[in-house]
Amino acid sequence: MGKKVALGICIIIILPLLIWLVYLKPGPSSVSYPPYDLTAISTPFDTAGSVTLNWFCLEGDNDSAATFPNYNILRSQAPEGPFEGIGSVGFEYPRATDISRQYRDTAVVAGFSYYYKISCDLQGETIESNIFGPISPVMAAEAAKVEVPVDKSDIMVFPPTQLRVFDTPNDAGGSITLEWKVSASDAAKSLLFNGYDIYRSTSAEGPFEKVGETTGGVSDVDRQVKTLRDGKDIINGQEYYYYVAAKWDGQEANSEIAGPAVSRQQWFHTGRGVSLVLLGILIGSILYFINRAKAGKELFIRKIAGLEAVDEAVGRATEMGRAIFYVPGIQDMNNMQTIAGLTILGRVAKLTAEYETKLEVPVSRSLVMVAAREIVKEAYLNAGRPDYYNDDIVYYLTDDQFGYAAGVDGLVIRKKPATVFYQGAFFAESLILAETGNSIGAIQIAGTAMPAQLPFFVAACDYTLIGEELFAASAYLSREPKLLGSLKGQDLGGKLIFLSLALIFVIIATIGAFSQNAVISDTIQRMFNVN
């Protein structure tokens, strides 16, 4: 009872801690104003001074919509109005892109501020845009000192907006992240839009140099922003300023200059707080049960049929006078499944040494060959039969997946082993191997932690170690108290606590879904969003 209370208290303490750890405020999102998302700029290169408006088309306004109603352009000199109509844009008006339209207001006076909005009477309803402003037209002669005539129907490239620059979170420094709302001219599949150039300087005044470029489109659909990580020769502690230029049909439009941003190293990856807490619980539980096991406490471990059958399978091969094949998967020694598979090889090798049964271990990785030889050699030594060992028990075939499958299949067909073990990481070759073994009537024991391959092994083999059973094999077969303790800790600490937490969060998420509370679902999603 006391233990249950302690467990309950632990969960009560851990739960708020988890929520506190992950409740990190997300960065500010870009601002959009559907359905039009109206923006305006002072027309570049226009020596007379004008304002160019850009907005996104309403649903139904496309190349074949000749009867689509006109957009009315409304202007005012104050945000609250009154707005007066200054023009309209209809079907025949040139389109900026497939999804957006532009209008140039030339009846403006340089130095005055203006506010704009768009309206459209669609199916008896007036749909209005956001109000954009204030915007003051600047004559190109003052701003750019160039004289390029701008026609009323010329399409203008719009700059990226809302540029933010900040130190890339959770990294070892040497990187600054840029985030901006994409240019209004950045339309999907546009042949005219040529992406963005990134310019950087150590001073707001410049000089700026180009440090990178990227394609158009958004990186984060939810926040409607484009994100880019600049890691080119960034010095930690140095201040950097940036601007982004949108490129469109030979034109460029620059964003505002943003900065300063300073790159720094972080001591803790804040996105992995939940992982650390959960891992801490698991490790604590494993260590606790290892200590209990060392103190001599009896630990109950359920029977695993696949491992119980190892002795029977080796005995059968001995009776039949045929070989045993041991296939340790097609991954290298850096894969935990391969290591788990090799721990079972030790047990099998010891039995074959005792029974004087022929063992063959064809491998697909050189390092696995070396490790497997060491294991088999030690097993033969422990069985008192070092004379029976030779290096050719473990041999290399090929690193190639299907080459290896073909090689093992050929050996199985020709040598007809009585028993075949498949223990480790397998991919598409799993069924090719297992079905070939099945066709010669061999007793087959498989074990893998590749969920997609498990059904194949279950269908074709006599016994299958499913996922965690493969990792439990070493403890199960050796009956070493410390290993059994770790197994118990994994079961109790891991499964019991994790599943309790899963149940609690399922209840919270369900309540959140029914109450339509976005905070609950967002918090849970952020908590388990492993970065």
Next chain:
Amino acid sequence: MRREIPLILTGIVGITFFVQFFVPHSPMRELSETFSDWYSIISAFAIWLGGLNLMKISFEKVYKKDKDWFFAVTTIVSFFLILIVGLFFSGGRQYLEQGSGYDWLYRNIYSPLSATMFALLAFFVASASYRAFRARNAQATVLLLAAFIVMAGRTPFGDWITVFLPEGWRLSNLSNVIMNYFNVAGQRAIMIGIALGIVSTSLRIILGIERSHLGGE
């Protein structure tokens, strides 16, 4: 010492990778990158061990005229053919470039052979399914029914034979229900078990409790 040095190295490298997962600050990233590089270098050198072992065993089979020794001849010829063509007959190009002798062997021999092996999977799936989907008992019958619904539901035939039913009860929808709920729930349970198993095994190896992969008990 033969056992202790690998255990100490494993412990140091394992703890470094563990800490680096949570601490991006120097020197953890540099250390983990260095250890990864070392692993890659050791693996690259180890390929020689494998290649030489393959040749040794194949030559022995031929020399001793073992049973099926002609398969060993095929192995030896293939091995040296690709090696020699790749090293000496690339026509002044990089051996991986399109049009080189190595590329020709890769495209015209290796790729079709690999594809053939992969294609065998279709026949093996059929024979394994035939065995697995026999209604021997209640559980196997449930499996058979689920398999029928999923397979039929993935084809137009499934909806054609259930066209008279409400949309939610047609085979395509039932197939999706089985795949998205029952199957996903089972898969996730297995995945959680696997993740816990990997953490537990890693911990045993890092702490030196698990030694069987080094040839110990």
